[in-house]
Amino acid sequence: MHIAVVLKQVPDLVEELEIDSGGKDIDRSSVKMKLNEFDDHALEQAVLLKEASGAKVTVVAVAAAGIDQALYAAKARGADAALKVDAGGDLLDSRRAASAIAEAIKQLQPDLVLTGVQAADDLFGQTAPYLAAALGWPHVSVVSGVEVAGAKVKVHQEYAGGRMASLELDLPAVLGVQAAPKPPRYVPVSKLRQAMASGALETVSVAPADELSGVAVTALAKPETGRGAEMLAGSAAEVAEKIAALLGERRLVRA
Amino acid sequence: MSKVEPGRTKEEEHLEFEGMDISGHWNRMFEQRVIWEHDTSMLDKVTSLAGAESLGFCYQCGKCTPACPVDLVGDYSPRKIFRKTQTGIDLFTSPDLWLCTTCMNCLRVCPKEVNMISIMPAVREVAVAEGNVPPELQKAFENTFNHGNPLGEPARKRADWVADAGVPVTILPKEKRPVDVLFYVECYWSYHPRGKDAARALARTMVALGVDWGILGHEEKCSCDSQRLAGEKGLFEMIAEQNIATLGKYEFKRMVTSDPHAYNAFRNEYPKLGAEYPVQHYTQFLAPLMGSLPWKRKLDYKVTFHDPCYLGRHNGEYDAPREMIQQIPGLEFIEMFRCKENGYCCGGGGGGMWLDSFTANHTSERLSERRVKEAIETGAEMLVVCCPYEVSRFEDAVKSTGNEGKLLVRDVIELVDEALQ
Numbered sequence: 226m227h228i229a230v231v232l233k234q235v236p237d238l239v240e241e242l243e244i245d246s247g248g249k250d251i252d253r254s255s256v257k258m259k260l261n262e263f264d265d266h267a268l269e270q271a272v273l274l275k276e277a278s279g280a281k282v283t284v285v286a287v288a289a290a291g292i293d294q295a296l297y298a299a300k301a302r303g304a305d306a307a308l309k310v311d312a313g314g315d316l317l318d319s320r321r322a323a324s325a326i327a328e329a330i331k332q333l334q335p336d337l338v339l340t341g342v343q344a345a346d347d348l349f350g351q352t353a354p355y356l357a358a359a360l361g362w363p364h365v366s367v368v369s370g371v372e373v374a375g376a377k378v379k380v381h382q383e384y385a386g387g388r389m390a391s392l393e394l395d396l397p398a399v400l401g402v403q404a405a406p407k408p409p410r411y412v413p414v415s416k417l418r419q420a421m422a423s424g425a426l427e428t429v430s431v432a433p434a435d436e437l438s439g440v441a442v443t444a445l446a447k448p449e450t451g452r453g454a455e456m457l458a459g460s461a462a463e464v465a466e467k468i469a470a471l472l473g474e475r476r477l478v479r480a
Numbered sequence: 481m482s483k484v485e486p487g488r489t490k491e492e493e494h495l496e497f498e499g500m501d502i503s504g505h506w507n508r509m510f511e512q513r514v515i516w517e518h519d520t521s522m523l524d525k526v527t528s529l530a531g532a533e534s535l536g537f538c539y540q541c542g543k544c545t546p547a548c549p550v551d552l553v554g555d556y557s558p559r560k561i562f563r564k565t566q567t568g569i570d571l572f573t574s575p576d577l578w579l580c581t582t583c584m585n586c587l588r589v590c591p592k593e594v595n596m597i598s599i600m601p602a603v604r605e606v607a608v609a610e611g612n613v614p615p616e617l618q619k620a621f622e623n624t625f626n627h628g629n630p631l632g633e634p635a636r637k638r639a640d641w642v643a644d645a646g647v648p649v650t651i652l653p654k655e656k657r658p659v660d661v662l663f664y665v666e667c668y669w670s671y672h673p674r675g676k677d678a679a680r681a682l683a684r685t686m687v688a689l690g691v692d693w694g695i696l697g698h699e700e701k702c703s704c705d706s707q708r709l710a711g712e713k714g715l716f717e718m719i720a721e722q723n724i725a726t727l728g729k730y731e732f733k734r735m736v737t738s739d740p741h742a743y744n745a746f747r748n749e750y751p752k753l754g755a756e757y758p759v760q761h762y763t764q765f766l767a768p769l770m771g772s773l774p775w776k777r778k779l780d781y782k783v784t785f786h787d788p789c790y791l792g793r794h795n796g797e798y799d800a801p802r803e804m805i806q807q808i809p810g811l812e813f814i815e816m817f818r819c820k821e822n823g824y825c826c827g828g829g830g831g832g833m834w835l836d837s838f839t840a841n842h843t844s845e846r847l848s849e850r851r852v853k854e855a856i857e858t859g860a861e862m863l864v865v866c867c868p869y870e871v872s873r874f875e876d877a878v879k880s881t882g883n884e885g886k887l888l889v890r891d892v893i894e895l896v897d898e899a900l901q
Contacts (some may be wrong), residue, residue: 237626239632239633239634240636255636257626259626410611411608411613411621413609413712413715414625414715414718415609416609417714418718
């Protein structure tokens with residue numbers, strides 16, 4: 226069993242985001258990156274599968290600034306190999322990234338590909354479906370629970386209203402992971418340092434993807450701040466009366 | 481340990497003794513078990529770790545039990561840890577592993593020098609490496625790794641408190657110049673709202689004294705002593721190396737810090753990494769200067785004082801904060817019955833600061849809650865502290881014990897500042 230986990234980093238929202246002078250992207254010079262939370266769960270799911278029934282886990286990511294740290298951390302968490310995909314640019318949209326990664330996956334020939342269901346930066350959720358389409362493999366997204374059974378994989382998929390589907394796919398397959406059964410485990414710094422000292426991040430170059438994403442950012446803006454809230458003072462009855470009056474005055478309800 | 485072997489239990493179905501019917505379980509007796517009938521391999525697993533050897537020295541005298549602050553609110557103490565481990569409890573996965581605050585009161589009374597300050601971090605390090613970390617503590621570790629502080633606040637905002645200090649503060653990365661005093665602000669004074677109050681009070685006091693001082697601004701990172709004691713030695717070493725490199729860029733004659741844990745780190749742990757600094761806790765720096773402060777008013781408060789474990793027991797300083805309290809005009813000072821060498825612990829040390837819910841689930845009350853009750857018993861209206869962990873811990877404890885309005889909590893520097901205004 227060989228599992229490939231596709232990772233990417235997203236801006237860490239601990240730092241306040243600024244829009245760059247072009248107005249179409251955030252200012253990436255001062256931004257700190259962190260592993261996409263759903264990819265973190267995909268990695269945990271892969272490591273759990275490895276622990277349960279034995280597997281080789283390879284983490285794969287588009288070569289981008291700061292990605293080495295995430296790949297070393299993944300190795301410290303239990304990944305056996307790490308592969309950077311150099312596609313001639315580091316800010317690829319989901320479609321271009323998926324197409325570049327699909328080339329690397331074809332070379333790796335894993336039995337199962339896991340990635341996060343979506344990422345906080347674009348909330349696009351298309352990496353897993355694009356990958357599956359490029360590879361011609363079956364795909365399920367919003368997965369929260371994976372079990373390997375011979376040449377098949379059983380997964381749980383969440384629906385609204387607390388309903389859950391149990392699905393079975395032929396391997397090889399691509400899964401978009403919503404949540405691992407356990408929270409992602411801690412990586413002790415000593416293990417991280419060991420992983421960094423052992424080096425060996427492989428890089429594979431693929432032809433730059435020329436596919437169009439079909440989505441272009443025309444402008445990026447911060448949410449507008451409205452006027453400050455108006456605090457109503459007084460007893461509950463007085464406040465209720467003021468609210469009723471305001472609703473009428475501002476024509477928010479019919480008298 | 482609690483396994484009952486039927487063959488070794490005596491129980492008479494019908495028994496009368498001095499007219500009393502003690503049939504069945506009322507007369508149940510157990511045969512004694514000798515220690516080698518237990519699985520003692522867990523003790524060997526602990527004592528084979530570098531730093532944890534001394535757990536095996538315990539001869540069960542029990543002096544540590546009444547001294548242990550956790551035993552007072554739970555079933556703990558090093559003696560009990562030894563006995564449980566000796567009889568087969570796995571300390572590496574037991575909740576007991578995370579309850580010790582490394583306050584050092586046990587070591588103070590131990591005739592065998594069983595050193596929990598060194599045992600706990602060694603065992604915790606193994607647990608951390610195996611991924612066995614309570615989630616709250618894991619978050620604090622990750623925050624420290626990613627942002628340089630356990631609160632998960634942005635590094636860039638570390639010196640934001642300066643803007644409201646009302647006095648100029650030299651931020652060394654912006655204004656490169658040699659200073660007399662490098663003030664190591666530490667995380668809670670940099671980010672916690674009540675900590676920032678104290679940092680601003682300190683800035684105004686430094687200016688009133690005419691001290692030539694500066695801070696590291698966004699380049700400062702957590703000293704990481706509590707993370708080390710909580711079992712993340714690798715994180716401590718990594719951040720310490722970064723701090724040492726940062727400190728190496730600036731010229732200063734001495735270092736002063738807000739935090740007894742940072743003081744402990746710079747005084748006792750950084751030298752092991754080859755970096756020695758002339759360092760003082762701010763109470764040690766300010767106590768001799770109190771006479772030259774231009775006091776403006778008397779403070780009419782009845783106060784008591786809580787000794788920080790890492791200033792007092794760990795580093796032997798009990799006088800400096802008391803000298804400050806005594807020199808602030810107007811204060812009436814009352815000692816708590818547990819003070820100085822036998823001071824109680826606030827519960828924040830050794831990682832306890834980031835194990836609040838975990839500890840609360842395994843004790844009858846928080847250590848900080850116990851302590852504010854002791855402070856109120858003295859008749860004082862204010863609890864004075866000098867550790868950045870404590871203001872928020874004790875203020876929360878005043879609220880959670882339903883004592884709101886009965887006890888104020890102030891950092892000693894806030895009182896100095898108040899008397900100067």
